[in-house]
Amino acid sequence: MKKTPVRGTNDFLPEEARLRDYLQNKILETYISGGYERIMTPAIEDAENLDKSDGGDNLNLVFNIMKRGDKLEKAMKSGAKLYDMGLRYDLTLPLSRYYANNREKLLMPAKCIQIGSVYRAERPQKGRLREFTQCDIDVIGSSSYTTEVELIYLTAKALLSLDIGGFTVRINDRRILRSMLMNIGFDEDSLDSVCVSFDKLDKLGADGVRDELIEKGFPGEAIEKFARLTANPITLDDAALTADPDAAENVRKIIAASEELAEGKYKIEFDISLVRGQGYYTGTVFEIISEKFSGAIAGGGRYDNLIGKFTGEKVSAVGFSIGFERIFAILNGAGYKIPNAKRHIALLYNPDEIADAVRQAERLRGGYDVTLYEKPKKLSRYLDRLKEKEYYGFCFTDGDIKELR
Amino acid sequence: MKKTPVRGTNDFLPEEARLRDYLQNKILETYISGGYERIMTPAIEDAENLDKSDGGDNLNLVFNIMKRGDKLEKAMKSGAKLYDMGLRYDLTLPLSRYYANNREKLLMPAKCIQIGSVYRAERPQKGRLREFTQCDIDVIGSSSYTTEVELIYLTAKALLSLDIGGFTVRINDRRILRSMLMNIGFDEDSLDSVCVSFDKLDKLGADGVRDELIEKGFPGEAIEKFARLTANPITLDDAALTADPDAAENVRKIIAASEELAEGKYKIEFDISLVRGQGYYTGTVFEIISEKFSGAIAGGGRYDNLIGKFTGEKVSAVGFSIGFERIFAILNGAGYKIPNAKRHIALLYNPDEIADAVRQAERLRGGYDVTLYEKPKKLSRYLDRLKEKEYYGFCFTDGDIKELR
Numbered sequence: 001m002k003k004t005p006v007r008g009t010n011d012f013l014p015e016e017a018r019l020r021d022y023l024q025n026k027i028l029e030t031y032i033s034g035g036y037e038r039i040m041t042p043a044i045e046d047a048e049n050l051d052k053s054d055g056g057d058n059l060n061l062v063f064n065i066m067k068r069g070d071k072l073e074k075a076m077k078s079g080a081k082l083y084d085m086g087l088r089y090d091l092t093l094p095l096s097r098y099y100a101n102n103r104e105k106l107l108m109p110a111k112c113i114q115i116g117s118v119y120r121a122e123r124p125q126k127g128r129l130r131e132f133t134q135c136d137i138d139v140i141g142s143s144s145y146t147t148e149v150e151l152i153y154l155t156a157k158a159l160l161s162l163d164i165g166g167f168t169v170r171i172n173d174r175r176i177l178r179s180m181l182m183n184i185g186f187d188e189d190s191l192d193s194v195c196v197s198f199d200k201l202d203k204l205g206a207d208g209v210r211d212e213l214i215e216k217g218f219p220g221e222a223i224e225k226f227a228r229l230t231a232n233p234i235t236l237d238d239a240a241l242t243a244d245p246d247a248a249e250n251v252r253k254i255i256a257a258s259e260e261l262a263e264g265k266y267k268i269e270f271d272i273s274l275v276r277g278q279g280y281y282t283g284t285v286f287e288i289i290s291e292k293f294s295g296a297i298a299g300g301g302r303y304d305n306l307i308g309k310f311t312g313e314k315v316s317a318v319g320f321s322i323g324f325e326r327i328f329a330i331l332n333g334a335g336y337k338i339p340n341a342k343r344h345i346a347l348l349y350n351p352d353e354i355a356d357a358v359r360q361a362e363r364l365r366g367g368y369d370v371t372l373y374e375k376p377k378k379l380s381r382y383l384d385r386l387k388e389k390e391y392y393g394f395c396f397t398d399g400d401i402k403e404l405r
Numbered sequence: 406m407k408k409t410p411v412r413g414t415n416d417f418l419p420e421e422a423r424l425r426d427y428l429q430n431k432i433l434e435t436y437i438s439g440g441y442e443r444i445m446t447p448a449i450e451d452a453e454n455l456d457k458s459d460g461g462d463n464l465n466l467v468f469n470i471m472k473r474g475d476k477l478e479k480a481m482k483s484g485a486k487l488y489d490m491g492l493r494y495d496l497t498l499p500l501s502r503y504y505a506n507n508r509e510k511l512l513m514p515a516k517c518i519q520i521g522s523v524y525r526a527e528r529p530q531k532g533r534l535r536e537f538t539q540c541d542i543d544v545i546g547s548s549s550y551t552t553e554v555e556l557i558y559l560t561a562k563a564l565l566s567l568d569i570g571g572f573t574v575r576i577n578d579r580r581i582l583r584s585m586l587m588n589i590g591f592d593e594d595s596l597d598s599v600c601v602s603f604d605k606l607d608k609l610g611a612d613g614v615r616d617e618l619i620e621k622g623f624p625g626e627a628i629e630k631f632a633r634l635t636a637n638p639i640t641l642d643d644a645a646l647t648a649d650p651d652a653a654e655n656v657r658k659i660i661a662a663s664e665e666l667a668e669g670k671y672k673i674e675f676d677i678s679l680v681r682g683q684g685y686y687t688g689t690v691f692e693i694i695s696e697k698f699s700g701a702i703a704g705g706g707r708y709d710n711l712i713g714k715f716t717g718e719k720v721s722a723v724g725f726s727i728g729f730e731r732i733f734a735i736l737n738g739a740g741y742k743i744p745n746a747k748r749h750i751a752l753l754y755n756p757d758e759i760a761d762a763v764r765q766a767e768r769l770r771g772g773y774d775v776t777l778y779e780k781p782k783k784l785s786r787y788l789d790r791l792k793e794k795e796y797y798g799f800c801f802t803d804g805d806i807k808e809l810r
Contacts, residue, residue, distance in 0.1 A: 048406065
């Protein structure tokens with residue numbers, strides 16, 4: 001039998017699991033005190049729901065769950081699909097379904113927290129997991145820009161509580177980029193493809209993006225205009241003049257309030273090249289970049305059409321998702337110590353003293369986490385192991401604690 | 406698109422999610438202060454590991470995850486299995502794999518907590534879910550009876566902290582039942598089948614069990630002896646005389662210490678008919694029965710052969726699993742209120758006050774969970790909805806809290 005966890009998944013040792021719980025609880029605490037409420041949805045979703053969810057590239061990464069029994073046999077014979085469910089690839093689709101299923105019971109706008117595992121059949125590589133945790137907050141039923149302000153504020157507050165160092169919030173609105181591209185001569189149909197190239201501005205530089213657009217065969221005039229525009233950073237003022245002024249004004253208000261609330265603890269930036277991968281985003285998109293570590297540690301945006309697929313009527317929604325695994329990797333890699341952790345001691349007993357040992361341990365459990373071990377034959381070697389595992393001390397059934405140093 | 410969660414799974418509303426988190430944290434707290442350490446394993450396991458895991462009936466209930474890409478195409482052509490992974494059906498198999506994978510890093514005996522989702526393709530019916538949470542503690546590397554004493558004590562302590570009313574711990578050792586059955590003339594090969602029938606003693610009564618054994622075609626003489634034996638309750642003294650005296654003595658010691666530690670808060674009973682469904686149990690088995698509600702709310706036992714399948718050498722292990730969904734269903738159904746829950750208020754703001762509103766909310770967040778809402782047009786109707794949702798009060802941007810009554 002295979003000892004290692006399946007590719008792209010992890011076993012977490014006690015010290016790692018402790019850090020994960022600590023970080024999740026800190027995030028949860030921030031969001032709950034912010035008046036958001038946790039909800040829970042299954043990790044399994046209907047296959048058709050996943051298929052139709054505008055998940056972009058993630059749809060190619062769904063783990064499919066096979067039909068069973070008669071259903072499987074029938075499908076085998078008829079050549080129909082062999083699967084009827086799949087593992088969720090994010091928490092946004094389940095949230096949208098949840099809202100549709102429960103909307104009569106919810107106070108609107110609904111302010112939801114979700115913390116849970118999601119699954120993607122990524123080609124395993126450093127930092128890409130196939131099972132990973134996301135921490136999301138979402139607001140359903142508000143189209144006001146103040147909702148973005150609040151989501152950004154609370155997510156930044158959660159990150160500040162975790163000691164991960166400086167970070168920058170980047171904000172854009174897809175409508176700005178799209179209208180700018182249409183104004184300079186790109187077809188509506190080609191916008192997604194142009195955006196994909198433009199998203200690589202950081203990586204490829206302006207020339208690289210131009211070369212890619214030429215390769216893709218877009219009209220030369222549009223590409224030249226585009227190259228001239230992107231030769232210098234595009235400010236929100238440029239965007240307001242050359243693109244969608246309403247969307248630009250909306251982003252301006254989000255940035256103004258967010259900067260006021262940041263009080264200099266983190267940066268807020270407009271970034272017209274920001275697209276984010278999910279197919280379902282319709283307006284504002286935003287992400288948080290850690291200054292110490294490359295790549296985004298949180299991402300989100302407005303998805304005003306996804307819930308309508310379930311309810312038949314348009315419902316505004318916007319969410320922000322913390323990439324929990326990245327935060328965990330940063331802090332775990334840096335040997336982060338949980339502040340004010342309870343001390344851990346061992347109580348060593350002889351087998352015939354078990355009832356006394358349990359009672360003595362209970363007396364000590366107000367102040368310490370107390371693990372019971374049968375007294376080992378090689379005591380001093382065992383005490384060395386306890387010290388390695390960062391036990392504070394040990395005692396026998398008499399309860400007299402000796403510190404390990 | 407389908408609004409309801411897939412069959413046998415649940416969406417949990419905010420008040421339900423809050424109760425689930427509360428209950429899990431209470432259980433986790435008890436186990437951590439008891440010196441156990443949480444570990445985490447993936448929900449996905451290798452298909453072969455699951456197949457070979459002695460999971461009894463649960464092996465027929467595994468959700469299989471399809472191969473992908475080239476692997477799937479190859480399998481389609483060659484007629485090989487179309488799946489390479491599956492969702493775990495319990496937390497014991499992943500724990501055994503985890504131990505094999507990480508044993509050099511663990512302090513022995515390893516005392517582990519696991520809380521996580523497991524999956525079984527049960528035919529959906531009341532109380533049977535396809536995705537459900539288990540809370541397990543396990544000790545790996547100790548064959549001492551004192552380990553069972555500790556597991557039973559801590560699990561009972563966790564349940565006592567949850568206000569679920571009276572309960573009874575039932576204990577048996579599979580070796581007692583098996584040797585008794587062999588002594589009176591049943592074949593070793595037939596024991597599993599006889600045990601399955603005997604497990605129904607509660608449901609069918611002694612006569613019903615006899616009828617079922619006759620139907621199954623076992624030797625008449627053995628069945629008659631068996632019927633005479635089971636006509637009256639079988640005590641531990643009977644078991645010691647007629648069956649495996651060492652196993653009986655072991656159970657006697659577990660019961661004596663457990664009764665001493667129970668201090669009358671719950672009952673401890675020997676029950677020779679107790680079998681528990683998992684195929685991998687090798688010795689002691691135990692379960693906890695709620696006095697108010699039918700069925701077991703926790704179950705466990707010793708599984709001394711499962712880890713050896715990974716490591717090649719026998720490693721003693723024993724675990725106890727709380728059926729979390731049952732506890733949740735009991736308390737949620739009874740309208741349980743979380744003690745000392747933080748009060749929840751709403752702060753109602755005008756859009757152009759968003760930064761002030763957030764700052765005012767922060768001032769109030771020491772004492773309350775504060776949700777921000779844009780001031781609604783129909784204020785008094787909105788306040789009624791807040792009251793329904795058990796908000797304690799509300800305020801405007803000035804922070805002056807008005808109680809809702």
